[in-house]
Amino acid sequence: MNLRLYGSLLIVLALGCQKTPRSDTTGFIIDGLEVVFKRTPGRPLVAAGFYLRGGLSYGNPEQAGLEPLLLATMMEGTLRLDEVHSRLDALSATLEVVAEYDYSGLTISFPIEHWPAAWELLSDILLHPRLDPVDLERVRDRIISSRITAPTGPEQDAARNANQLYYSRHHYSRRPWGSLESLSRLKRRDLVQYYRGDVTKNRALLVVVGDLDLEELTSHTRRLAKQLPLGPDMLPPALTFDPGKSALKVSRRSLSREHITGLFGAPRPGHPDFPAFTVALIMLEDLLYDELHTSRQLAYHPMARAGDRFFNYGLISLSSARPREALQVVFEVLERLTVNLLPVTVLQGRIAVALTRHHRRLAGAAGARDQLAHWKIVGESWEQLDQFAPELQTVRPEQVQLVMRKYVRNIHFAVVGNPRKVPRKLLTSR
Amino acid sequence: MAVMVRGWMLPLIAILWCWPLTAAEEDRYQSTILENGLELVLLPGRDTPVVILELVFRYGANVQVPGQNGWTQLHAQMFFRSQEESPSQFSYRERARELGIEYSSLSREEWTAVLISLADDSLEAGLEFLLRTVRQPLLEKDEIAQERAMLLERMDQLESTTESQLRRAAGHLLWGSSYRRQGRFSNRESLDGATVEQLRLLQMRYIIPNNALLIVAGDIDREEAVAQVEEIFGAWERGYDPFRTHPLPGHIHLMENRDTVLVKPVASAEIFLTWQGPGYLEDPKGVSAASVCAALLNLRAGRFQSRLVTNGPLLQATASYHPQRSIGPFTIRATALMENAQQAVALLQAEIELLADPSYFSRRDYEHAGAGLQVQVASWKDDIWIEVGQMAAGWALAGLDYVDSYPDSLQAVTPADVRKCLSNYLIGQPLVTAVMVDEGTGKSIILREVLVP
Structure with missing residues (x-):
């Protein structure tokens, strides 16, 4: 038996008996507040997150960025505690704002010995924010400087342009942190009004990961939930999104190479196609690297990745001094994956890589918290996070081919560079 | 162990x-x-x-x-x-x-x-x-x-x-x-x-x-x-x-203040202050003290952040120390509104001089910084990928004994060690100031006059 065949057998056997960690996660509702709790016995850190569902689909587009601005200002002080900062220092706690396309929230990490003091601090921030005008101005300036006007490179510009092009008919074309215009016109009264009417428990999701006693957690959470207001029912999200036919946007800039990003449709986490799509993009990235980097030196690090939104996207990106040749190869690779069935042995290696990446994302309390929140809000359900590993292991070549045909079409490309070097016809052909 | x-x-x-x-x-x-x-x-x-x-x-x-x-x-x-x-x-x-x-x-x-x-x-x-x-x-x-x-x-x-x-x-x-x-x-x-x-x-x-x-x-x-x-x-x-047959030459020591202004189309002023900090081979205790120094400067309620960020012209300021065998850089990275660029640089440099005051950091500050660093170590151990990377870097710096003793070495740092570190490597020591500003500010900003002589 040659070495390579032996290796293939090894990996197939390995995958066959790969362990799936048992689920130690529970979900429940306390006084109208939805909670997901993962117990991690013996772990020294606790990671929690208070999330507000809706993201860019919620609220007034004229006030884009209000919710993260509100949450960041809430972190600066409460009516009962002048100095949130010194409490955070004393508790060795990390408190951060997250702003995503489908949700925003406050996350906190702290050592377990500071439970429940850190929890009380989070509750106080959520229930009694000071919303001081001076804090507001400082936080607004910080967000504008770091998130809005911070200079970006051509790669990021290509990605941003592709996003705007693909989601031009959707609220995802805006940015979660808002714009210079929308943030600049927000007043304190806007924040106060939003806090009173929109920070409600029926929009909220609480995720906690740590070695905590369930009853004790429940008791503390109940006190928080009782004081959070109940808002109107959340509208269910629209079921479909049509990005339209393939499209192209070229931004002229004098650069040593062209930066190209293409977006296309994708299933969201928990969707039956998601495991096969995950494997398909690993395969696609592998082939692009083989052809563009190894064989032809046309691009350093071509990428193929899945996005993280409710109306999800897949992405291809590359930078090349010879974009015509590079993109011709990209389209040939896409065609190959659409037409040809992968050998099972080839597929098994990619499945193993997908599993490794999955476990990497779940590592640590903060990683587990982020993934649980993500699968609950953006995906079908947090329960399906546990099913993802076993589902990956059952992906078949036919499924990979099917998702390539189903999703990798109507690609919306954005290019930053020299318009003369862009193969327009090719880029709008799929 | x-x-x-x-x-x-x-x-x-x-x-x-x-x-x-x-x-x-x-x-x-x-x-x-x-x-x-x-x-x-x-x-x-x-x-x-x-x-x-x-x-x-x-x-x-x-x-x-x-x-x-x-x-x-x-x-x-x-x-x-x-x-x-x-x-x-x-x-x-x-x-x-x-x-x-x-x-x-x-x-x-x-x-x-x-x-x-x-x-x-x-x-x-x-x-x-x-x-x-x-x-x-x-x-x-x-x-x-x-x-x-x-x-x-x-x-x-x-x-x-x-x-x-x-x-x-x-x-x-x-x-x-x-x-x-x-x-x-x-x-x-x-x-x-x-x-x-x-x-x-x-x-x-x-x-x-x-x-x-x-x-x-x-x-x-x-x-x-x-x-x-x-x-x-x-x-x-x-x-x-390899290091017996080809010993590494020492680094060139920074002997004087140096500065540069980069003019770019940026909306806020980006400020970079950096010093040649301790290296493990010459000053192992200084390596631990420099890490504690950075943690003290990053305390959200500490004097440095309070004066410069919460109540000062900076939008954010982060201190970091990158330990190396031979000279580890100590850096403060800050951002300010463009109109505050000159004031921000001047205040930052002046604040460094104030660190010489023994009462600049309180006993509570030392407790909080120390606890924060211990939690940082715990967070590395909470994620096995990060733990592997940290262990590899720690071994390359000073071996596994260093990896083992790292949390204890941080705990052992005293206020006197911190003052010694500040005095040996930061206060009054040669400093590099690099600032990125827009064209208008670039014409008027002065770095040298406010620098420590």
């Missing part, structure tokens, strides 16, 4: 590890040294059905002599090209795919590492793959030319961001002609000079077991792992101590 044993003790250790509970079981990891000098760490991960293998060598940009800028990074990329047993990169990558391996390499100032991860039942195949990766690169001329072109492309991408332009400008001023030994890319031309023979020399000199640490982490059986490592890596021949 890790267990240090010699190679001849391995069979005994293997037997001991068969017992349900040994003293070693209580430790986070076990370590040993093979007869060929390879250090081995076994780091079991409780929940992750994955094996992580990291092989780290004590060489990086610091071994580059003039004309060799970027060579160690190029060499690290060549690990993933043709091998003796995989005579093309396709066959190498195909082998990785068969095994379901994810791999990457990283070459930093003082170390170069190869990291692979794979399914937990493929340890033996993974170890064989890793050894071949580092030991048998063919380093062929065509492939070197291809990787060089790809690295230059990467260099272009890095240079296209204003953040990297600011860091590079500050780095050049801080390190002078020895910047090549700090930065991975600072000279395009030197990459053209990398030949097959010279990369083979790097390979022969530094890629040897007695200059390496292997970390086997994740869902592993210790007994099985140590036996497989011994079998697969045991035959790898020891080499000459």
Whole structure:
């Protein structure tokens, strides 16, 4: 038996008996507040997150960025505690704002010995924010400087342009942190009004990961939930999104190479196609690297990745001094994956890589918290996070081919560079 | 405390590890040294059905002599090209795919590492793959030319961001002609000079077991792992101590204040203050003290943040210390509104002088900074991928004893140690100030007059 065949057998056997960690996660509702709790016995850190569902689909587009601005200002002080900062220092706690396309929230990490003091601090921030005008101005300036006007490179510009092009008919074309215009016109009264009417428990999701006693957690959470207001029912999200036919946007800039990003449709986490799509993009990235980097030196690090939104996207990106040749190869690779069935042995290696990446994302309390929140809000359900590993292991070549045909079409490309070097016809052909 | 044993003790250790509970079981990891000098760490991960293998060598940009800028990074990329047993990169990558391996390499100032991860039942195949990766690169001329072109492309991408332009400008001023030994890319031309023979020399000199640490982490059986490592890596021949035959030259010390103003189309002023801080070889205690200094300056309710950020002109300010064997840079990175740029730089530099006041940091500050650093260490241990990376970097800096004693060494830092560190390396010491501002501000901003003489 040659070495390579032996290796293939090894990996197939390995995958066959790969362990799936048992689920130690529970979900429940306390006084109208939805909670997901993962117990991690013996772990020294606790990671929690208070999330507000809706993201860019919620609220007034004229006030884009209000919710993260509100949450960041809430972190600066409460009516009962002048100095949130010194409490955070004393508790060795990390408190951060997250702003995503489908949700925003406050996350906190702290050592377990500071439970429940850190929890009380989070509750106080959520229930009694000071919303001081001076804090507001400082936080607004910080967000504008770091998130809005911070200079970006051509790669990021290509990605941003592709996003705007693909989601031009959707609220995802805006940015979660808002714009210079929308943030600049927000007043304190806007924040106060939003806090009173929109920070409600029926929009909220609480995720906690740590070695905590369930009853004790429940008791503390109940006190928080009782004081959070109940808002109107959340509208269910629209079921479909049509990005339209393939499209192209070229931004002229004098650069040593062209930066190209293409977006296309994708299933969201928990969707039956998601495991096969995950494997398909690993395969696609592998082939692009083989052809563009190894064989032809046309691009350093071509990428193929899945996005993280409710109306999800897949992405291809590359930078090349010879974009015509590079993109011709990209389209040939896409065609190959659409037409040809992968050998099972080839597929098994990619499945193993997908599993490794999955476990990497779940590592640590903060990683587990982020993934649980993500699968609950953006995906079908947090329960399906546990099913993802076993589902990956059952992906078949036919499924990979099917998702390539189903999703990798109507690609919306954005290019930053020299318009003369862009193969327009090719880029709008799929 | 890790267990240090010699190679001849391995069979005994293997037997001991068969017992349900040994003293070693209580430790986070076990370590040993093979007869060929390879250090081995076994780091079991409780929940992750994955094996992580990291092989780290004590060489990086610091071994580059003039004309060799970027060579160690190029060499690290060549690990993933043709091998003796995989005579093309396709066959190498195909082998990785068969095994379901994810791999990457990283070459930093003082170390170069190869990291692979794979399914937990493929340890033996993974170890064989890793050894071949580092030991048998063919380093062929065509492939070197291809990787060089790809690295230059990467260099272009890095240079296209204003953040990297600011860091590079500050780095050049801080390190002078020895910047090549700090930065991975600072000279395009030197990459053209990398030949097959010279990369083979790097390979022969530094890629040897007695200059390496292997970390086997994740869902592993210790007994099985140590036996497989011994079998697969045991035959790898020891080499000459590269640092005895080719000792590293010292860094050039910064003797005076230097500054630069970069004019770019930016909306806020980006400020970079950096000093040559302690190095482990000369001042091991200073290394711990510098980490505590950075934590003290980052306390959200501390005097520094309170005066400059919460109630001052800065939008944010972060202090960081990057420990190295020889001179670790200490940096404060800050942002201010453009109209506050001049005031921000002046206040930042003036605040550094105020650190000389023994009462600048309170006893509570020391408690909070110390506790925060301990939690940071705990957070590394909470994520096995991060823990592996931190252990590799710590070993490269000062060995596994340093890794073991790191939390205690931080706790042992006293206010007197912090004051000594500040006085030796920051207050009144040569400083590099790099500022990125817009054109209008660039015409009027003055850095030198406000600098410490």
